[in-house]
Amino acid sequence: MRTYGKRLIRGAADKATKQAAESRDAVLWDILLTEQVCRCKIQGSSELIIARFPQNWATVPEWAKPGQAVRIAHRGGIRGYIEVVGFGRAIPTPVSGSATPTPSTPDNAILEGCLIKAIPQNPGMSVYITTGRARFNGVEYTVPAVAMAAGSALKMNMGIAMGEAAGVFSISAPSAGQFRYDLFSLSPSLVVTKTAGAAFTTVESKPALPSGHLPIGYLLVRGGQTVIAAADIGQIWSVPVPASIATTATDNGIAWSIVASVKDQYGNAITTSLGWNLAAAIASGDGSITPASGNTGSGSSLTFTYTEGTAGTLVIIEITLTQGEYYAYGQALIKL
Template sequence: MRTYGKRFLRGAADKATKQAAESRDAVLWDILLSERVCRCKIQGSNELIIARFSQNWATVPEWAKPGQAVRIAHRGGVRGYIEVVGFGRAIPTPVSGSATPTPSTPDNAILAGCLLKAIPQTPGMSVYVTTGRARFSGVEYAVPAVAMATGSAFKMNMGMAMGDVAGVFNISAPSVGQFRYDLFSLSPSLVVTKTAGAAFTTVESKPTLPSGHLLIGYLLVRGGQTVITAADIGQSWSAPVPASIATTATDNGTAWNIVASVKDQYGNAIATPLGWNLAATIASGDGSIAPANGNTGSGSSFTFSYTEGTAGTLVNIEITLSQGDYYAYGQALLQL
């Protein structure tokens, strides 16, 4: 009778070999994510070894950084297949050359501060940029403060602390109905600069960042604007649409003229070729208003007439615009 003991033993040995995972420490040199491989160096060698990493890596783990000690293994006992399996215990020492890769120069960047802000006290057509820290060519620098001196745009009554201001800039408004972006940037010589863009009406246009500069931010300036507040900082342009209705009421004795003007999101009067349809209703109080509905025509406003009711009454008249996708609201408060 034949026995199969040797065959069983051989099969068990082969199975154990395939399950074995010979491992050792290595230093991670670089990662080629698109190829699903990385390069490593091991103890006593200056050669770069190709090692694969788990197919479960959708992104590179936080610990897998160049210069990090990792553990590599020969999966299934196949010496030609090497895989990174996790943290290493120690960084190996090569026979020659560096034990770790040379760190790459970090990108130029603003690290802290350098914020574009509105003047906090006595605001007008000016903005300022705060001091901060920036990195150029791998070196960190402190962005210096400007002095408050005769002829400087930095004034005592602006409400900013000395030592916190890297630059103050006067802003000019474009013509009514136009918009403009002004760009603020930091040069390699640590000077904050302003680059004025071209005025536009219906197609957004931004100035180009000067070569070598770091972007601080953009300021959108509206046509006819007379003051810049904190609400204007960081504002982005969008096509003007009806956003509110401003009212002006004039007392003519027993009747009032109420002029309702349609404004866009920038506070400018806005018109449309077919005109805006406005409706007026008395929300509280008495009296009468005529007409109940009106169209602005080629302009942006319409005048309603209110006839007084009970003397001494506070009357609230609501004006609404509801036209297609647009809606706007306004009100007039009349003390009779």
């Protein structure tokens, strides 16, 4: 009778060998993300050893950083296969050279603060930039505050706390119907700078960042704007579209003139070559309004006439724009 004892023993040994994993500490030197491998150094050697990522790593873990002690395993059964399996216990000592890689210089960046803000009290066409911290060439700096001195743009009646403003800037508005982006940036000498962009109407344009500066942010300025409020900070330009209908009611005796003006999302009057189709209806109260609907033509407004009804009534007139993909709404309130 033939026995299979030797074959069974050999199979068990091969299986045990494949499951075995000899491990040791190493220092992670660098990561080659595209190849899904990293390079390490082990105790008593200055040679860089190639180690693979585990197959279940979707991304590189937070702890896998150059200079970190890691545990590498020499997988049995696969010749020359080395894999990073987790944290190491100690950083090994090489034969020569540094035990850890030379850290790279971190990118220049604003680390804290340096925000664009509206003037808290007596707002007008001005903004200020807060103090903060920034990094240039690997060194961290504190962005200094401007002094409140004679001739300074920083005034006591602005409501800005002492030491809070790194710069105060006056903003000019472009012509009616136009827009402009102003860029605020921080120079390597820690000076906040404003770079005004070119005015535009239908194609967005932003100023270029000065060489060596860190970007703080953009401020969108509208044509005819007179006050910069907190809601204006961080606003992003989009193509003007009808957003609301503003109304003005004038008493002419027993009849009222109601001027309905189409406004865009920035509060500016907006026109179109085909004109806007407006409809008016009495939502509450009595009387009559003419016309029931009409077109603004080449302008942005249309005048309706309301004829009075019962004295003492509060009349609510609704005016709507429904045209293609656009919709806008407005009201006129009249107390008889």
